[in-house]
Each structure stands twice: as structure tokens, then as C-alpha cells.
Amino acid sequence: MKKVETEIEDELRPEYDLRSLRVRKVGPGRKGFGEIVRLEPDVAEVFPDAEAVNEALRFLIRITRENKPLFHDIGGDA
Numbered sequence: 715m716k717k718v719e720t721e722i723e724d725e726l727r728p729e730y731d732l733r734s735l736r737v738r739k740v741g742p743g744r745k746g747f748g749e750i751v752r753l754e755p756d757v758a759e760v761f762p763d764a765e766a767v768n769e770a771l772r773f774l775i776r777i778t779r780e781n782k783p784l785f786h787d788i789g790g791d792a
Contacts (some may be wrong), residue, residue, distance in 0.1 A: 726732070753767070761767045 738785070753761070
């Protein structure tokens, strides 16, 4: 049997150099695509998307840092 060589028509423009692309691993060999946090249904229904969750968490972090001395007084001698 003779090996038939077929020429592939390349429709990509020359400026699209795909040789530097890396293949993303899938399956057990991958390291992950980021952290996944599962929200309880009652919490998830309040937030329309991940951006809203992140915004709320960043706000909570900011006010917690700004008001940190107040949290030390809770349960203390008043």
C-alpha cells in the first residue's frame, strides 16, 4: 500500500502564529482552573453572578479591616 500525501489547505493568515500555544491538560493530570467555592442555595439566590459575590466579599473584607478594633471589644469589659 502506498502512502498518499495530502496537502492541507491552510486558511489561517500568516500573522496568526499558533506555534506558541500550549495545550491545556484535562483529566487527572491538570492542576486546576482555579478555586471553586460552592454556595448554599439561600446564599446563591441573592447573587446574580460571581462578580457580585466577589464585590460583596471585598466590601466585607474592607469594612472588617477598617473596623478591626471594634471586634476586639466584643465580650470584653465594658
